[in-house]
Amino acid sequence: MIQEDxxxxxxxxxxxxxxxxxxxxxxxxxxxxxxxxxxxxxxxSAARWQRGDFADPALLAEIAAGRYGTVVHxxxxxxxxxxxxxxxxxxxxxxxxxxADACRVGGTRLIYASSHSVYxxxxxxxxxxxxxxxxxGRCSGxxxxxxxxxxxxxxxxxxxxxxxxxxxxxxxxxxxxxxxTDKGPMASILSQLLRQAAxxxxxxxxxxxxxxxxxxxxxxxxxxxxxxxxxxxPPVPAAVYNLGAGFAVSFAEVAQWCARLHRxxxxxxxxxxxxxxxxxxxxxxxxxxxMTTLDKALPSRPTLSLRDTEVRVAELFxxxx
Numbered sequence: 191m192i193q194e195d196x197x198x199x200x201x202x203x204x205x206x207x208x209x210x211x212x213x214x215x216x217x218x219x220x221x222x223x224x225x226x227x228x229x230x231x232x233x234x235s236a237a238r239w240q241r242g243d244f245a246d247p248a249l250l251a252e253i254a255a256g257r258y259g260t261v262v263h264x265x266x267x268x269x270x271x272x273x274x275x276x277x278x279x280x281x282x283x284x285x286x287x288x289x290a291d292a293c294r295v296g297g298t299r300l301i302y303a304s305s306h307s308v309y310x311x312x313x314x315x316x317x318x319x320x321x322x323x324x325x326x327g328r329c330s331g332x333x334x335x336x337x338x339x340x341x342x343x344x345x346x347x348x349x350x351x352x353x354x355x356x357x358x359x360x361x362x363x364x365x366x367x368x369x370x371t372d373k374g375p376m377a378s379i380l381s382q383l384l385r386q387a388a389x390x391x392x393x394x395x396x397x398x399x400x401x402x403x404x405x406x407x408x409x410x411x412x413x414x415x416x417x418x419x420x421x422x423x424p425p426v427p428a429a430v431y432n433l434g435a436g437f438a439v440s441f442a443e444v445a446q447w448c449a450r451l452h453r454x455x456x457x458x459x460x461x462x463x464x465x466x467x468x469x470x471x472x473x474x475x476x477x478x479x480x481m482t483t484l485d486k487a488l489p490s491r492p493t494l495s496l497r498d499t500e501v502r503v504a505e506l507f508x509x510x511x
Contacts, residue, residue, distance in 0.1 A: 196220045197420065198258040200244035200289075201265030202237065203227040205370055206303065206362075206409060210262055211237050213413035214420075222258070224249065225265070245285035253292040260420040261293055263302035267336065269376055270307065270472075274335035282339035287346055290355060299356040301419055304344050304430060306363045306405070306477050307337035315403075317437075317480035320361070320430050333472045344430045356425045360416070363434030363479050366502070367409035368509050380406050380444055384503065387448035387460055388510035395441055397464035402475040403438035407494070408502050414492045415484075426487040434479030435494055447500065451507045 197214050201207040202223030211233055214221045221237035223229065229239040242249065244265045253261060267281045286302060293300040309318050310330035322328040323341060332338040344359050351357055370377040386393045396402075415433060419426060449460040467473060484491060494502075 196222065196258045196260075198222045198224065198253070198261045199237070200224050200261070200263045201303075202239070203230060204264060204268075205367065205373055206365060206412060207264040208233060208369070209367065209409045209413045210264055210416060213410075213417050214262075217417050217421075245280075245288055250288060250292040253289070253298055254295040256296040256298065258296070258298050260299040260301065261289065262416055262420065263289060263300065266303065267339075268373070270334050270336045272334075272336050274338070278335055278339050279342075282336070283343045283346070286343055287350070290347065290351060290357065293357070294351065294355040299420060299425060301358045301360065301416055302343075302347075304359040304361045305337060305340045306361050306432070306434065306479060307334070307474065308332055308341040308344065308361065309477075310337065311474065312476050312478070315438075315476045315478075317478045318432075319480040320432055320483055333474065348430065351428060355428065357428045358419050358426060359430040360412075360433045361430060361479065362412060363405035363407055363432075363477055365409050365412055366406050366506070368506060378406065379404065379441070380439075380503070381506065383441075383444055383448055384451075384507050385510045387452050388455075388507050391452055391456065391458060392461040392463065393445060393448055394463045394465050395445065396467035396473075398467050398470060399473070399475065400442045400445075400464075401440065402473075403440040403478070404474070404476070405434040405436070405438050405478045406499060407433065407435050408499075411492050411494060415488070418488060418491060422488060429483070429487075431484040431487065432479035432481055433484065434477075434481065435499065436479060436481040437496060438476060438478040439496070439499065444503075447503050448507070451504060455507075455511065 197219045199210050203225035215236035223237035224240045310333045364378045366378045370381045383393050452460040
């Protein structure tokens with residue numbers, strides 16, 4: 191029998207997708223998980239796993255028939271180096287819009303992953319609001335085709351689904367967690383530096399980025415927010431929302447955290463090497479989300495302080511050791 195709380199998670203074998211499946215399972219939901227990759231072993235019993243494409247017509251027909259109460263769309267091309275072209279446009283923009291059409295027909299709530307990268311360079315090094323994404327006085331806009339594909343999706347969602355669909359787009363900042371390894375070079379710089387410090391005692395930082403700062407949010411905070419959004423009654427207003435910590439941590443401060451943790455663990459100093467940044471024009475030197483809009487829409491959402499972030503950093507360092 192179909193349960194009203196059935197949740198479909200796309201991209202379920204990915205970093206955020208895995209944590210999304212686990213969060214809904216812990217909350218007592220019946221979860222269906224789909225990904226082109228096989229189910230992670232530790233989550234095999236947490237969901238009904240399917241291997242396939244989120245835009246497969248058979249799956250879209252299931253959604254349009256009302257099979258699921260909520261679809262959480264985490265699938266997509268997340269490589270910021272991906273070239274522009276039909277594959278990126280289909281995977282990150284056109285396919286998700288067909289998914290949204292199916293959700294509208296099926297009366298299904300849709301929560302999808304967008305990205306803070308849509309803003310590109312922030313000119314004033316202050317938290318940016320969702321409505322500033324095309325304000326050339328506040329930000330540059332996308333610095334790469336990946337970010338452009340996410341902004342195109344957000345804009346189309348705003349135009350097409352002002353009514354008739356319960357939906358939320360979430361512009362994640364820099365999501366961090368214990369199992370980012372499958373993201374390779376796309377893992378957050380925070381996790382990359384922590385892993386280097388924990389495993390080698392030697393970190394490498396771009397020589398033009400010591401004053402850079404980014405907004406980091408733990409993956410468990412992201413998924414707890416998603417579960418709340420999926421169950422909120424009445425639903426939050428359909429819109430694109432930032433999802434970050436709401437404050438930025440400098441690379442220099444992250445390096446200091448790494449140095450302290452390494453020294454406390456080994457008694458040895460941390461070695462830091464400054465290396466050239468070969469693509470400065472495509473680099474976000476500052477990210478920070480203004481969280482006012484989501485705070486008003488979902489006042490009970492989980493939040494965190496700078497101290498919370500520092501505690502989480504220490505936990506990750508010990509795990510990487």
